[in-house]
Amino acid sequence: MTAQILDGKAAAAAIKQELAERVAALAERGVVPGLATVLVGEDPGSQWYVAGKHRDCAEVGIASIKRELPETVTQEELEAVLDELNADPGCTGYIVQLPLPKHIDTDRILERIDPDKDADGLHPTNLGRLVLNANSPISSPLPCTPRGVIELVERNGISWAGKHVVVVGRGVTVGRPIGPLLTRREYNATVTLTHTGTRDLGAELRRADVIVAAAGVEGIVQAENVKPGAVVLDVGVSRKVDPETGKSRVVGDVDPEVASIAGWVSPNPGGVGPMTRALLLKNVVEMAERRS
């Protein structure tokens, strides 16, 4: 048996088409959403992601603003850029591309973003709202990758209700926020968060109906630890240089053999990555709709 594919490119294309209609409806009311990106340094991966975000904006009719700063930028200089974006009426939402250089205090940066312009849903107020508003519809931006994971699964006709989800990795963009989201009544999943301190990762994985692998460790999810028929989402990104071509390519957390055991797998690339981008646009459109 070979697993069915959770096609992130197709789902993202459908979401973008739906958003283009909502952006056109906003334009009729004189509202143009505007996303700004803040990129520090010259990491090729981050440059690629940010360029993709601007292409996506153009595709659906969202205006976009680019702020690029050198690797040597100081905490104060970076915070001054955020203060400008917080005050700019043309910028209805923005993101600071992560990771930031080591000398920058990332938590302080995320706290500096106006929570009403926090297109990534990573400001403490918005992460707090995710936890607090457990029984009412959320009306604040949510982290894009967890949202993308949820939508990718649902758009393939799979329900989260009653599923035991094992998340691998406790990073701020995926591992930490996905538990509070999936355990909301509207999804009703049960979530185990695993990390480098987990005593027996294999045992946890073998109990999972759904695995969300977001550790950034190549092949951390092996076929022998996957329950037959499970849904496996590969969110991990490691870069590997091909010794023959000298070119760098993305490798995920999920070993390719898993496809012979699982019921569904998300490819990487082509799975959760495009969904992260699409759900960022959805956050921006929803923020503009709430304001108008």
Ligand SMILES: Nc1nc2c(c(=O)[nH]1)N[C@@H](CN(C=O)c1ccc(C(=O)N[C@@H](CCC(=O)O)C(=O)O)cc1)CN2
């Ligand atoms: N401020 C943020 N920083 C980061 C986030 C985030 O959500 N907010 N997530 C990641 C990077 N990221 C978006 O910013 C992102 C990652 C991957 C993709 C994507 O489409 N990947 C492609 C493959 C790309 C490749 O070959 O390199 C895919 O999966 O098909 C989009 C966005 C960390 N930083």
